[in-house]
Amino acid sequence: MxxxxxxxxxxxxxxxxxxxxxxxxxxxxxxxxxxxxxxxxxxxxxxxxxxxxxxxxxxxxxxAPKLDAAALEIPQSTKVYDRDKNLIAELGNEKRTNITYDEIPKVLEDAVLATEDVRFYDHFGIDLFRIGGAIIANVKNGFGSQGASTITQQVVKLSFLSPEKTVKRKVQEQWLAIQLDAKYSKQQILTMYLNKINYGNKSYGVAKAAETYFGKDLKDLELPEAALLAGLPQRPSGYDPYKYPDLAEKRRNTVLSYMEMHGKITKEQADAAKATHVTDYIVKKEEKTNPHDAFIDQVLEEIEQVKDLDVLSSGVSIYTTLDPNAQKFVEKVLDTNEYIKYPDDRFQAGLVVLDTKTGELLAIGGGRHQSTSYFATDMKRQPGSTAKPIFDYGPAIEHLQWSTYHQIVDEPHTYTNGPAVKNWDGRYKGQMSIRDALADSRNIPALKTFQEIGPSKSREFAAKLGVRVEDRINEAYSIGGFNGMSPMDQAGAYSAFGNNGIYTKPHTIRKVVFPDGREIDMQPKQEVVMKDYTAFMVTDMLKSVVKSGTGRSANVSGVHIAGKTGSTNFDDETKKKYDIPKGGIPDVWFTGYSPDYTISVWTGYSEHGKGNYISSKSSGIAKQVFKVVMSEITKGEKQRDFTVPNSVVKSPVVKGSNPPKLPSVFTPSDQVVYEYFVKGTEPTETSDQFDTIPPVQNVEVNYDNEANKIVLKWQYDEKLLERVSFVVSTAINNSNFIPYWSGKEMTVTITDPYPESLYAFKIVVVDDTNGENVSEPVVANIETSIFDPLAPVNPTDPENPTEPTEPGSPSNGNSNGNGQNNNKKPNPGNGDTGNNNGISEEDIEELINLIRQ
The missing domain is CATH 1.20.5 (Single alpha-helices involved in coiled-coils or other helix-helix interfaces)
Structure with missing residues (x-):
């Protein structure tokens, strides 16, 4: 290269x-x-x-609104309206006991700040540290999941703003809180807060609350009392120490833990305060009933769903579902003896009246001489047999498509784990339909039904009806052996059966309107919780309870009512402790509904004690209260029945057939029942149990002496006439019977009979479609000679039609009755006294041939 x-x-x-x-x-x-x-x-x-x-x-x-000194000091009252938008109450304008900062005891201030705003004296109206924590929580869980409001911000919200969780409201709240902190001292702001807050039981401001709950001045509060008050504003109704002492105590202990954590008290002080019971230091509540108190009590409990709203100082308008006439009548029924004779003053009753279609509470009877809704809405008692449609038969129809005829055996039976179950009467009725089992409130069929569907499906069905149950339920739920339900719970659940399977949570509030015109819709959404065939078939069975079962005395004439009774039992220990006699029971229920109204009634005593039991004489009061109230609220109204859905069919069934079978044309009407089936599951096979043709009835045979003729008549089941024919055979003077006539008429006339002769007539019924199907014969006879016109002649005994009479016995020409005759006469002249105890094979063949011709 x-x-x-x-x-x-x-x-x-x-x-x-x-x-x-x-x-x-x-x-x-x-x-x-x-x-x-x-x-x-x-x-x-x-x-x-x-x-x-x-x-x-x-x-x-x-x-943002301007800071208004008057709004900070004087709360705006809240107006409450009934369903027709008439003003019924004004809340928050009652007399308050306002205090100054100097009157606030140190222990109360420490409790409030430890719980609500521990850095109250260090921030400038908003707490940046808490805001940071809230931002992180809101990013993770969504806006509004956690707040960071200081006491200053709460004063602003209560005085000027709505409780809606929006960015705009939050910005305005923080801006106004900074202004408020700059304009007023911390002591003034804390005093505003404590004077504004609602503590429940019509206690507005902390001084009034101390008087209500402890009967003492604010300055005399002790640590457990201060902690209780500091915890109440979060949910005054939910932590009401009179209604829910356990929840109130738990909340108080949370406050004590906060105080210990932030160094306000020592661990020893916290433990000592936690060892006390709320019920030991709250004073007895004074019951001062005012119109609609029980209903308003429930309204206040529901309004707590709107977070950060002090209903007693926010100036809102609450539009409720109250029917004032129904409410007034309910209170009159409970508080007087005008309609019901109550056994004593301690006897209690709670009830609710509900709109079946909408779930709106129309009236609340919170108890006899009570100012709260406790016995109607908050009390939890064992429901007894009123649980059976909810936990047993409803789920069985829903999941297994049982018919109202479904057969079940009432017999000795046990829970899966061994203990025996008994019926209320200690007896067993054998095979029966679930309709009859429910109508008679049988426990064993209910338990068997529960066992067949299983606890999981039963619990799921009940939970959809608003029944609060444990994650796992046991077999005792099948007969109502659990705590518990309130009348409001039961009314809500039962109304879904009456509303085609649509459940709406019972409620008292339609909407809340704020002073600036904004609204909050408080009506719960309706939910489809079961098939329409389940709702209708349970309803139809519950109608039998009222028509022919244990709830008959609750029936209201002209009103279509479905309902269920229920009762509970004392345990052996309680019976012994309070010397409860045999037959004494703690609770009796009746829950029933029409297409328009649902009413649930509980009766009993507030607590166990000497003499606190329902005797047999008082056991019907729940049904009486239901009947009286339902009669009043339906008075003058046009009543309608429950609508049959297209998903069910009504079918005739042979009584007792299992599986169900259709009746044949020969089945007696008293052996046929009509029951509802889910479409496609109705019986298709016809029973042959009654295929033997019934004989004729009410045979009459008369002899007209002047006209010289014999008239033979009988009766027969009209529904079978098109299918059968009649064959008449005759025997003269004790001879053998021979065919005489056949046809479909029920009258035969014999003209020109032989004089002074004994005529016997044998009538059989033949099936036109099957000539071998022949009834038992009925035999009657008559004498053409008249010996004694006053002596009756009866039809002959079909088992011995030709037995002779004693010589010389009187006879006449008239016979009507049951086919037996003791006045027979031997054939004169030929000595033939042979008997014919029925129809021979030749006779039958000849009869059939006659019919065919």
Whole structure:
């Protein structure tokens, strides 16, 4: 290779290498420019975002309400309206006991700050540290999942803003909180907060709350009492120490833990305070009933679903579902003896009246002489047999497509783990339909049904009906052996059966309207929780409970009602402790519904004790209350029946057939029942149980002496007449029977009969479609000579039709009755006294031939 060539190659390689380096430099330069461009764009977007956010925030701030001293000091009352938009109550304008900062005891201040705003004295109205934690939580779980409100912000919300969780409201809240903190001292702001807060039980402000719950002045509060008050504002109704002492105590202990954590008290002090029971230091509640108190109590509990809303000082308007006439009547029924004779003053009753279609609560009877809704909405008791449609028969129809006729055996039976189950009457009724089992409230068929569908499907069905149950349920649920349900729970569940399988949570509030015109719709969504055939068939069975079963005394004339009774039992230990006599029971229920209204009634005593039991004389009060209230609210209204869905068919069934079979034309009507089946599961096979043709009935034979004729008549089931024919055979003077007549008429006339002769007539019924199918014969006879016109002649005994009478026995020419005759006369002249105890094979053949001709 020449030197020149090598030099040229080297120069070329060097040139290419330089070119490649230039390209790499250019590429790196372009990448840097692109990166700078992206950074610049991001920066500009951030700047624009900040500017836009700032502009938006400024707009929000400019639109914020002004600080109003009057609004800070004087709360706005809340107005409550009934279903017709008539004002029924004004809340929050009751007399308050306002305090100054000097009257706030140190222990209360420590409890409140440890729970609500531990850095209250260190921030400027908003707590940046808490805001940071809230931002992280909101990024993870969505906006509004966690708040960071200080006491200052809460005062602003309660005084000026709505509780809606929006960016605009939050910006306005923080802006106003900064202004409030700048304008007022921390002591003034804390005092505003404690004077504004609702503590439940019509206690507005902490001073009034101390008086209500402890009967003492604020300055005398002790640590457990201060901790209880500090915890109540989060949910006054939910932590009500009178209704829910256990929940109130748990909340109080949480406050004590906060106080210990933040160094307000020692561990020893916290433990000592936690060892006390709430019920040991709250004073007895004064029951002062006012119109609609029980209903308003439930309204206040539901309004707590709206977070950060102090209903007693926010100036909102609450539009409710209350029917004031129904409410007034319910209170009158419970609080007087005008309609019901109650056994004593301790006897309690709770009920709710619900709109079956909408779930709206029309009236609440919270108890006798009670100002709360407790016995109607919050109390949890064992439901007894009212649980059976919910946990047993409803799920069986839903998942197994059982018919209302489905057969089940009421017999000795046990729980899966061994203990025996008994019926309320201690008896067993054998095979029966689930309709009859439910109507008579049999426990064993209910348990068998539960065992067949299984606890999982049973629990799932009940949960969809709003029944709060454990994650796992046991077989005792099948007969209501669990705690528990309230009348409101039961009314909600049963109304779904009456509303074609659509469940609506019972509620008292339609909407909340704020002073600026904004609204919150409080009506729950309706949910389809079961097939329409399940709802209808359970309803139809429950109608039998009221028509012919254990709920007969709850029936209201002219109103289509479905319902169920229920009762519970004392355990042996309680019976012994309080000397409960045999037959004494703790709870009696009745829950029933029409297409328009659902009413659930509980009766019993508030607690176990000496003499606190329902006797047999008082066991019907629940049904009486239901009947009285249902009669009143349906008075003058046009009533309608439940609609039959297209998914069910009504089919005749031979009573007792299993599997169900259709009746044949010869099945007696009293052996046929009509039951509902899910379409496509109805019986198709016809029973042959009653294929033997029934004999004729009510045979009459008369002899007209003047006209010299015999008239033979009988009766027969009209529904069989088109399918059968009748054959009449005669025997004269005890001779053998010979065919005489056949046809479909039920009258035969014999003209010019032989004088002074004994005529016997044998009537059989023959199936036109099967000549071998012949009824048992019925025989009647008559004498053409008249010896004693007053002596009756009866049809002959078909088993011995020609037995002779004693010589000289009187006879007349009239016979009607049951086919038996004891006045028979031997054939004069030929000495033939032979018997014919039926129809011979030759007779049958001749009869058939006659029919065929």
């Amino acid at each position: 020449s030197e020149n060539y090598r030099t040229r190659q080297e120069r070329r390689a060097l040139k290419e290498n330089k070119t490649e380096k230039k390209v790499n430099v250019k590429s790196k330069s372009s990448a840097r420019k692109l990166f700078k461009r992206i950074v610049f764009i991001i920066f500009m977007i951030g700047v624009i975002g900040v500017v836009a956010g700032g502009i938006t925030a400024v707009a929000f701030i400019l639109d």
